[in-house]
Amino acid sequence: MADTYVVTGHCAQFDTVTDAGHQRVMFYRGQTVPADAKPGQIEHNLSVGLIEKVGGSQDVGVDSAGAVVADTERVGADGDPGEQFDAANATTGEQAESRLPERTSTEDAGEALATKRAAARGKLPTDGSPPKSSHGQDVWVEYHVAQGGSYDDLAGQDKQALIDLAKSRQQ
Incomplete structure (x- = not known):
C-alpha cells in the first residue's frame, strides 16, 4: 500500500489528474495529498515542512488534540508511531483546517x-x-x-x- 501524506502547512501544490484532466491543484491544511502526486513534489513539500507522512491509509483526519492522524496511528518524521487515532473525534478535508492550531x-x-x-x-x-x-x-x-x-x-x-x-x- 502506498504511503499517505497530509498537508500540515497552510497549503501545497501537486500535479494530479482531475475531471478536467492533468492539472496543478492547491491542497490546503488537513487535506490528503493525491495518490498520483509526483515523488519530487512530495519530497520537496516534505523537506520544507508543508506535508507529513501519516501512513498507508486514505482515511486521514484530525484527532481531538488537533493533530493530523491516519486511521490506525500517527507516524512521526522519524517513522515512530505516536498517539492512536480517535475516529470518534476526527474530521477530514476542509473541516480539518479549523481543528488545527492557528498559525502565526x-x-x-x-x-x-x-x-x-x-x-x-x-x-x-x-x-x-x-x-x-x-x-x-x-x-x-x-x-x-x-x-x-x-x-x-x-x-x-x-x-x-x-x-x-x-x-x-x-x-
Whole structure:
C-alpha cells in the first residue's frame, strides 16, 4: 500500500489528474495529498515542512488534540508511531483546517521564505557554475549560499553586487 501524506502547512501544490484532466491543484491544511502526486513534489513539500507522512491509509483526519492522524496511528518524521487515532473525534478535508492550531504570521512568513528559497535553488545550474545573468536576485543569493555564504548577509545585496561578487571569485 502506498504511503499517505497530509498537508500540515497552510497549503501545497501537486500535479494530479482531475475531471478536467492533468492539472496543478492547491491542497490546503488537513487535506490528503493525491495518490498520483509526483515523488519530487512530495519530497520537496516534505523537506520544507508543508506535508507529513501519516501512513498507508486514505482515511486521514484530525484527532481531538488537533493533530493530523491516519486511521490506525500517527507516524512521526522519524517513522515512530505516536498517539492512536480517535475516529470518534476526527474530521477530514476542509473541516480539518479549523481543528488545527492557528498559525502565526511568523510561521507563514518562514514557510513562504522556505518555498521561495527552494524555488530559487531549483533554478541553479547543476554543475555548480554561476547562474545566468538573467536570473533574479534570489537565484544569485542561493548560488552564493551554496558557495558557503550566509543567507542573511547576502539577501540584502542587490543582484548586480551578487554578480560582481561571483566574477571576483572566479578570477
